[in-house]
Amino acid sequence: MNKRKLTAQKTKRKLITAGLELIKEKGFDAINVEDITKKAGVAKGTFYIYFKRKEDIVLDISRVPFGEIADELEKMEGSAITEKLRHYFHRFMECVESCGINVCRQWTKDVLDPNNVPDTKDGRKWKYDFEMLKGILENAVLKGELKSNAPVELLTHIIISELYGMMTCWCMSDGEFEPLDWTDRFCEIQIQPILGKFIKNDGE
Amino acid sequence: MNKRKLTAQKTKRKLITAGLELIKEKGFDAINVEDITKKAGVAKGTFYIYFKRKEDIVLDISRVPFGEIADELEKMEGSAITEKLRHYFHRFMECVESCGINVCRQWTKDVLDPNNVPDTKDGRKWKYDFEMLKGILENAVLKGELKSNAPVELLTHIIISELYGMMTCWCMSDGEFEPLDWTDRFCEIQIQPILGKFIKNDGE
DNA sequence: AAAAGTCATTGACTTATGGTCATAAATATG
């Protein structure tokens, strides 16, 4: 890799780091693009080389922690479906916590914004989460863990709704509860009952 | 009531109506305050007599449909807890649908916005929904419908998360599914299993 | 019924900031 690309990469990273810190501390709306560039030690215009809109930086900020989850799940190939889901919930909320409430708030807003770039793997948006989870459930059906009449689409919807809802509620409650505590109790009450009647017990 | 207050009320209603139509059609970010006032036939400054910020009109827009749910639930005093929840889910999503995707998007954004007025009954925000639902569950415990060891707070969280998550997902999916179809199936799969082990069967 | 007072309304103005772009600096290429 040549020097140019390297400095470019470095600049982008500086912006993301500065942005993360500022948003975490003050909230997305309370800072402007120049605040970010100043903190990163570059000129305002530089921001727009790396991000099309002010909002776009949030996706990149969140990509770092959230991006790892999918990889981890792939490595759990052998585990039971309930274990996978537990892991997914747990890690998702761990990322939520590490990003902090202000980043999550803005991230949710971005995800809802129709002007955003179309759903992509990179965007870490609705569709991608949905497809990944659906894949996990479908796989469980194929492997015979779940009954073949399990309504995979519906279950995916329910679980994703729960996940996003948990994050939204955490943001709304202004961080009133510990995300991770709740997650474990959520899983306990939710996963088993919801999947319950679709889990194969014996050689049925 | 004197003529002055009457025209004032009328003006506000004109703004809300104009705002609803415009946001429904074009989305909140795509219109500006002057678009609303022009459509309502008043001057721009008038908007700020009735709303402190551009965003504030969305709360008033959504207050109309959503406000009715609480009243309806009070009238269901005698019904079973599962019936009440089913009604709540159903009506909530009915309101979501009638408000339209653009209003819901912005409403969710507003609810997440830390600059918003503190949670109030009028605000129709997190806390209010939470307390209402919690009340319903607590009542069910008192009446002996639910076991006394039912984790009311946690169950409330789960259900609210699900509700808000469902709306968020609908917005994210760009209205891909019929909210009401899904709601019924959600209820079917969710309410019974989640509450299941806390519902008293007999004279236990 | 005239004067004084109240309050909704107005729209020109201020201000803030997201985003653009011509220019310059740094680096690569031959």
Next chain:
DNA sequence: CATATTTATGACCATAAGTCAATGACTTTT
């Protein structure tokens, strides 16, 4: 070393949110 390419700059522009002194319609007081 000359030319080409990429990255960085910051003055500038456009837009729109939000303010406010002035207005006049309506109400109350004397």
